Amino acid sequence: xxxxxxxxxxxxxxxxxxxxxxxxxxxxxxxxxxxxxxxxxxxxxxxxxxxxxxxxx
Numbered sequence: 001x002x003x004x005x006x007x008x009x010x011x012x013x014x015x016x017x018x019x020x021x022x023x024x025x026x027x028x029x030x031x032x033x034x035x036x037x038x039x040x041x042x043x044x045x046x047x048x049x050x051x052x053x054x055x056x057x
Contacts, residue, residue, distance in 0.1 A: 001031050021045045
């Protein structure tokens with residue numbers, strides 16, 4: 001679990017840098033709820049930036 005969380009947050013950091021978003025600090029949820037909460041937050045931020053649903057090519 002620790003490696004999964006570490007890898008997730010490393011990828012999240014890269015995604016945030018790439019798309020100029022700022023993930024909200026996750027509440028003190030235990031694994032895996034912390035990741036689920038963060039994914040929901042990021043999804044909403046990306047929708048707000050109109051990046052989800054964009055098709056390439």
